[in-house]
Amino acid sequence: QVTLRESGPALVKPTQTLTLTCNFSGFSLTTSGMRVNWIRQPPGKALEWLARIDWDDDKFYSTSLKTRLTISKDTSKNQVVLIMTNMDPVDTATYYCVRMGSSEQGLNAFSIWGQGTLVTVSS
């Protein structure tokens, strides 16, 4: 059974750096075709894709946020980490860790989601 769980601070101050960790089980990010993403959703608003990291360490970032984001993986710990710098109140959102289907199977969709973690940016 594949599961993903996000963890990180519930509250950060403006200008601070946010570090979120995704702990996953049921698959390995060393397996060809595996991809893990971060997606966020401000309260009452739409979903926004942030970043993706692949089994071969390829990385992709949101065009509008790429200067503030860093995604990385620790395959020995089954973890993916997202760092977002210079946080602002508009970054208040639920942040989801999401696995895509295998690229080798042609499942280019967000198939398995973590429960999400709410991050509030406020002084």
Added chain:
Amino acid sequence: DIQMTQSPSSLSASVGDRVTITCRASQSVSNYLNWYQQKPGKAPKLLIYAASSLQSGVPSRFSGGGSGTDFTLTISSLQPEDFASYYCQQSYSAHYTFGQGTKLEIK
């Protein structure tokens, strides 16, 4: 980035109704179009991938269609558990983008 536009933004319907939600891409995404359902306080759930393929475990009353720039999600006979928000998403470009969502409410 590819812009995704859904219509309507909200929709009132009754149990048993047939409803259709549309999604338009700002450029062709071929069939790289997915649909998600989200209930309040929950993570989204994948319903349809590659425009028309039903995700495992999703009821057959859900169906997807279209290609290129215009897509539809149809629910053939609304059930009480279908009242939720729905999002389309393109995976043609690795800069993934979502529609703004459609909230389906009980009439």
